[in-house]
Amino acid sequence: MTPATHAFPYLTVLVLLPAGGGLAVALSGWARSLPRAVVEWFGIAVSLATLGLAIAVAALFSTTSGGFQFVSDHSWASGLGVHWELGVDGISLFLVLLAAVLFPIVLAGARTRTDARSFVAWMLLLECACIGSFVSIDLILFFFFFELTLVPSYFIISGWGYTRRAYAAVKFFVYTFAGSAFLLVGILVVAFAHKEQTGVLTFSLQALEHTHFSSAGGILLFLAFTAAFAVKAPLFPFHTWSPDAYTEAPTGGSMVIAAVLAKLGTYGILQFDLRLFPQPSVDLAPLLLTLAVIGILYGAIVACAQRDLKRLVAYSSLAQMGFVALGIFAFTTEGVTGGVLLMLNHGLITAALFLLIGWIYERRQTWQVSELRGLQAPAPVMAGAFTIAMLASIGLPGLNGFVSEFLVLSGTFLTHRWWAVVATAGVVFAAIYLLWAYQQVFHGKVDLANSRTRDLSWAERMVIAPLIVVIVFLGIYPKPVLDRITPTVNALIARVDAATHTHQPPAALRGFAARHSVPMTAKKATS
């Protein structure tokens, strides 16, 4: 469990590289004659460099440890005990990779018509904030990055969005900011409780996770943290900002917000709620599970009723995030592993879907399903890419969505059977609305307006190809990812079990028998 350290400050550079790039782009405003292509390519280059670094981190990541790796720790505000403390574990590693993969794709594939310079600068700043949130293991530092994500996303929605962008941006901002107000106070209260118990004022996650809380206090703190994360995710009753924000944001904004930013919510629940408040997490799990199941069904049913492709994907995202929460609060290795994997997979799939929908809009200036028809004939490549992304989202075996959804549902079934049973209906609904939308848009007899739709250009094929490749690859061979996630998840589950003096069926492969009580020590030995 000793954190692996490296001489080269990978994570610090990983965080600061996009920020530096963004700053350079912003400052290039003084060089007015600079062509926009230069700015755009510079942005892509910076995000590709970040991706290279993230891949290096993933390659060097040790699969044997469940703790934080690549830790770098510097005192930042000495009087306050705030540290610049960064580290990755199996959970955050793939979210960092997800962000690093998606930002170059956004910058290359979802360019804006106007003011490319500001757009690139905001995007790079957003990348810095996202990666920074995933690798911060000091709570105040995490909060800083968590808040920092709001500013660029607000500007991206309100600056390049569609008709109701001002409304959507404000709603997005106010919801999430109000949520994080509770988070900050919660963090400070935790730190003070820790200070009272040990005499040290620190915000380091690894130190704070040993803090004890009274049961009522723990539940309040859990709720304060979860409020911020549930808004961000979004989970069911706190989701109302998301369809507006996803729909009104520009294509790149929708991709990033749905695919990366939303993961901050579920990541926060995993990394902070479960570590800091294991007992309240277990106590309130039925509540969260119920909300997750409601979210799954509600999202799926509402998605069925959508006639607008972008809103349809937005509601399907709500359902998918419900699955993530379901997996997490099942408290089984499979469930949590599936939840983490689903965060990654949902990010890839949603980004692909939003990107394709954005391209459809570029060609046809509409998202209305009723106005699109038979696109398969004029645009076969686009139809093919859409098919793969759509089927992955439904959870077809062989594509990545299946692996994670299966793990989540089987993991939940072990401990919370009926929730899993009901949630499975969400999978059926997903098939209904996605297949319906696909059929309407791509099949059928093509009419005059749709017959002239351009197929994907070579540049666009190059942009979507990595996503499709990863979607297929992770569907066939998820082992490299699971190998890195599992140690961390096992450690996390073990910690929750130890703190709550309960135990969950640990072994993924032992299935049904594992539910029958076996003494804990014996179980540790077998798993």
Next chain:
Amino acid sequence: MTDLAVIATPHIRYLAIIPEIVLLGGAVLLLACGSLVERQLRARVATVATAAVSAAALGVSLWQWSDVTSHGAFTAVDHAVVVDGFSALVNVLVSCAMFLTALVADGYLRREGVEGAEMHVLAMVSASGAMIMASANDLIVVFLGLEILSIALYVLAAFNHRRAASGEAALKYFILGSFSSAVFVYGIALVYGATGTSNLAQIAGFLAKNVLAADGLLLAGMSLLVVGFAFKVAAVPFHMWTPDVYQGAPSPVTGFMAAVAKAGAFAAFLRVFLSSFGLLRTDWQPIIYALAVVTLLVGAGLAVVQRDVKRMLAYSSINHAGFVLLGLEAATARGVSASLYYLFAYTFMVIGSFAVVTVLGRRGDASHDIASYRGLARRQPALALAFAVLLLAQAGAPFTTGLWAKLQVVLAAVDHQVPLAVIAMVSAAVAAYFYLRVAVLMYTPVPAPGAAPGVESPAENAVALGAGARGAAGTSAPGEADRSMPGTGPGQVDVAPQLVHARTVWTGDARNVAALDRLNAGLLLDRDPVTLALAGASVEQPAPPAGLGLGTLGGGVETVAVADEVTASPVRVPPLSAVAIGLCLAVTVVLGFWPGPLTAFAHHATLLFLP
């Protein structure tokens, strides 16, 4: 004769009050010598002299700081003055604020044609009052400082005698301010009556040794002191003067008032209530708690509905006052340090913000409507970026001193008052909304040619004109432009006049060319939207919007154009103002990334007497 001789005059340790002496002496000297300088040179000399005096005051304050940290705090002048880390830090803060204000005021005075040394002199006197309040160890001296601070401020608020609003603001401030001063003095009298002394340390000593059987007198006195202070720091419900005065006063004065008056009053507030009445904290904490709650919520809530940026910043300063009250309510050493940190961070943010507002106020200092900030980023990217960062810092954006400051006070509050901390953060969320509103408006392009400077080629610009959209320069997706037109778009009406420029001049109407040339005089031609619009118009003819017959508008072009010039042309940023804004920005951002020094600084700024 002999009777007079027995009155003991205290030994005065001049080094203890050297920052005040430097500022006051500088003010007197400047007033005396300023009139001897030739009129043309007077403004520049006054600015340079004020900046020099402020820098000197900053120097001696820092010397005081090092002296206090190495040799410890002490009292002087018969215990009427205290020199401790707290007072030294406030002196540093006030000196910085004075320095920055001098730089900002210079450009303002020239623009408004009211050059002269008087404003600088009054500001320095006022600043010395704030310093006196911070280092006072006696209620009478606190009052002395309060009056020195306030009376100069009343005059400063009225300084721009060409604006009726300025006089109105000053009168309002004066009448309400003198009421509050009277209340404050009454409070002092009652406290003196209850304890038999006006010395802060002795009051604390008296209260430590005696338990008052009937403490009504003392409690009444304390309440009146709270009222007096709450008025000066603009805490709700004693804030009524703030929006009007902040809006009416000359913009640099508003910035100064928001920073220095608040710092001085809060310094005395903290010292009096913690040093003297620290033992009675259970009596006054609930009052401060209530004050903080309403101040936070009302400040943030009412700021949302403002249309005037100065008024909005006034309400935002009320919200900030609520945050500083959190530190006072905590009544701990950490609380004091947090409040001071907050004041320090706030000073730079608010002076910087008002410096931008001053510059954008244009001649007459009246262009403060929120709509006039639209599209600022295209006209003046540097200024817009600076203002956006300062506003975000006030909102508490990460990696600025703003969030560290909020973090510190909330940390102090969370120690025992979690609900208060939650309320504070919720108010911060509301506040963030209105700061962002201005920030976003600056980055929302003015429709059509107003957005031109960022566009690469005239041809694209012309397309934007033709589409009539928000400067959508795209050529391959016309539908994109249609769809992306803001539905709420208050700016859409502006399209018409802009098109009229382009069109009329394109057709070669000599009269209008001359009118536009006059407009362009003094503007930077390469950035001027009108010029770029012309370039665009010569490539492609923009279609006049429906319902606008060009012929009928021939005579109206000039007036339309003038109105347009007021809102859409870049303003000249005086170099000294630019320096001041740059300094404020640097402090806000650099110390936001590297909070160590200031945190340590504030951490050592302890009160000498803290029970």
